Amino acid sequence: MNWTDERVELLRKLWSEGLSASQIAAQLGGVSRNAVIGKVHRLKLSGRGRTTAAPARQKKAASSGATATKSTVRAASTHRHVTASIGATALQVQFDAEPVARQYLRPVENVVVPISRRLQLVELTERTCKWPNGDPLTEEFHFCGNDAGESGPYCSYHSRVAFQPASERRRPR
DNA sequence: CCCTGATTCGC
DNA sequence: GCGAATCAGG
Numbered sequence: 547m548n549w550t551d552e553r554v555e556l557l558r559k560l561w562s563e564g565l566s567a568s569q570i571a572a573q574l575g576g577v578s579r580n581a582v583i584g585k586v587h588r589l590k591l592s593g594r595g596r597t598t599a600a601p602a603r604q605k606k607a608a609s610s611g612a613t614a615t616k617s618t619v620r621a622a623s624t625h626r627h628v629t630a631s632i633g634a635t636a637l638q639v640q641f642d643a644e645p646v647a648r649q650y651l652r653p654v655e656n657v658v659v660p661i662s663r664r665l666q667l668v669e670l671t672e673r674t675c676k677w678p679n680g681d682p683l684t685e686e687f688h689f690c691g692n693d694a695g696e697s698g699p700y701c702s703y704h705s706r707v708a709f710q711p712a713s714e715r716r717r718p719r
Numbered sequence: 720c721c722c723t724g725a726t727t728c729g730c
Numbered sequence: 731g732c733g734a735a736t737c738a739g740g
Contacts, residue, residue: 549731566723581733583724588731592724673721693721 547576549585557582561591572669665691675701677708 547553553574560570567586568579586592665688670676675690676699692701700708 568722578733579723580735584726584731584733587725 547574554585554589557585558589558591561586562594564594569669573666665689672696675699675704677701677704 549557556574557570560573565573566579567582571577571579571582574582665674667689670689670691673694673696675692675694677690679688679690680686690701690704692703694701694705698705
């Protein structure tokens with residue numbers, strides 16, 4: 547892959563939008579994050595507000611079933627578009643509009659999908675949750691992307707949804 | 720360990 | 731100019 551004007555332009559755009567080098571590399575395709583960083587420097591584009599950083603970590607996969615409660619309860623509040631940026635990683639984290647909307651229709655336990663990192667297919671790694679959200683034919687489509695550990699393809703939440711034992715299955719009715 | 724950007728240096 | 735290897739840090 548060579549740096550065509552278009553690719554450089556896209557690089558400039560994404561970099562200015564605050565995406566990390568690895569994410570930009572993923573979207574450009576054919577280049578490593580190092581390649582992106584190197585190019586950024588050569589273009590003298592470094593430093594965009596927040597310098598050095600790596601606070602994009604959604605820790606705690608929970609070791610016992612107790613932890614799961616937290617996220618479920620929290621999201622139940624309101625559907626404010628909490629545009630939380632995780633440090634330098636300007637991932638636009640928001641609550642899924644659809645799932646939250648159903649909340650008032652059925653105030654049952656575990657109905658809300660936890661925060662999604664809204665990753666594109668190319669951004670998935672071996673450790674990101676591959677639970678798909680939305681219609682694959684629309685722009686809205688994305689993957690959960692939260693930490694999936696190494697025990698499976700999904701995060702703790704989606705693992706429970708996907709591999710729900712028949713005994714625990716509550717008939718949605 | 721995961722990830723982040725920064726620098727170096729052989730190609 | 732390019733980018734893998736390496737460094738420094740959260």
